[in-house]
Amino acid sequence: MTHYKLTLAYDGTNFAGYQVQPKQRTVQGVLEKALAKMTKGIPVHVDGSGRTDSGVHALGQVISFEYPGDIPAPSMLRAMNSLMPLDIEILQAEIVPEDFHARFSAKGKRYLYRVARGRYTDPFNRLYTGHYPYPLDVSRIELALQDLIGTHDFTSFAASGGVIVDKVRTIYEATVVEKPEQNDLVFEFYGNGFLYNMVRILVATSLEIGNGRRDVHDFIRLFEVKDRQQARGTAPASGLYLKEVYY
Amino acid sequence: MTHYKLTLAYDGTNFAGYQVQPKQRTVQGVLEKALAKMTKGIPVHVDGSGRTDSGVHALGQVISFEYPGDIPAPSMLRAMNSLMPLDIEILQAEIVPEDFHARFSAKGKRYLYRVARGRYTDPFNRLYTGHYPYPLDVSRIELALQDLIGTHDFTSFAASGGVIVDKVRTIYEATVVEKPEQNDLVFEFYGNGFLYNMVRILVATSLEIGNGRRDVHDFIRLFEVKDRQQARGTAPASGLYLKEVYY
Secondary structure (H helix, E strand, O other): OEEEEEEEEEOHHHOOOOOOOOOOOOHHHHHHHHHHHHOOOOOOOOEEOOOOOOOOEEEEEEEEEEEOOOOOHHHHHHHHHHHOOOOEEEEEEEEOOOOOOOOOOOOEEEEEEEEEOOOOOOOOOOOOOEEOOOOOOHHHHHHHHHOOOEEEEOHHHOOOOOOOOOOEEEEEEEEEEEEHHHOEEEEEEEEOOOOOOHHHHHHHHHHHHHOOOOOOOHHHHHHHHOOHHHHOOOOOHHHEEEEEEEO | OEEEEEEEEEOHHHOOOOOOOOOOOOHHHHHHHHHHHHOOOOOOOOEEOOOOOOOOEEEEEEEEEEEOOOOOHHHHHHHHHHHOOOOEEEEEEEEOOOOOOOOOOOOEEEEEEEEEOOOOOOOOOOOOOEEOOOOOOHHHHHHHHHOOOEEEEOHHHOOOOOOOOOOEEEEEEEEEEEEHHHOEEEEEEEEOOOOOOHHHHHHHHHHHHHOOOOOOOHHHHHHHHOOHHHHOOOOOHHHEEEEEEEO
């Protein structure tokens, strides 16, 4: 048995998310099917660094698995890419120590969120951005994002119904950059972990701050109230990218 | 009755081409359905500058139609956009003289073709580029494209089976530009008219010239032989964009 770590990019549009679900096309399902083809039927279980929802993209998702055989990493990369559909690309393959686990070994993650600002949805970006046609004062968002840095209770920013009790997370970086050529706004969040829907809720709240519908320091109030109803909005899945996982 | 000219962009991925076909989702079909909604059921026939195939995109397709009513152009733009799906955007609406016809009044067209050059297909560009992973000497393509300028018989570059007898067309511009940031190659062709599949065949032939599998001046030979079998390849629809129609 050999232990592999693979880094991959995918367009989440036509997947029912990362995690295997019966009768649905999922990223994990496609990966495990390809591996079973390589092993001539021996099932291989793939661990991902975390789930991504339907429509959410990845620029650097990480998976790990134990493979019944000993293939050099470059051959694993080639073989897996030859079995991938056009919406998944394997970027890197490495042989790693047995105790490496894509999820449990992860120390941090970086997410990116693209917001298209045109009046109408751009047909060519509708699957790859969230759309916000209202006026924005980006300097207000920049100011607000500074309040996220550090260790906070993100109860107000987690989709309800989750099983995770500890909602304290540490954010190392939270930035927004204007890309005037594309009329885009790009958010990046780097932290030790993220709750379900957390990035999409943070983006929706940031946009309301930028639009003036919330106080610039509303994040501080939201940390204190610990109430999901107060943050409300969730930015669409199409703008979200899992950019990098840190080990 | 008022005569309108509309300019529109669309992502061709989820359309069975521009032209109406029974039981298929087409651009013309979506436009005519939206107009019938505005007229409360009176059918409106839309003329396009030309067809685009399934998967082919438009950055500036032009349509014209006679509308039973007198709506200011900005209101027509807003009303039509509010009825469009996310993969069509109306860019401009104008009221034009009665004798304007999107197809018959067209004096020329400009097409763009994007080629992705990475080793593997990029998941995020697979619907918006053709893919060519082999080595290319772009200066050979630049040289070859100069042979296209002028008036030529494009019989070798037309999909067989068409009803058009006159295959002489004039090309005013034929260029290729490298976009190293995206690892892309962008072709542009501007001419008085294009035969069915002509741009996609010109691109496929250009790539074979760039790869060294054809002589740099093979276009001149192909003009003379007038034989579609000699040009062979057709670049995929996903890379092709109708960029502009000139009147």
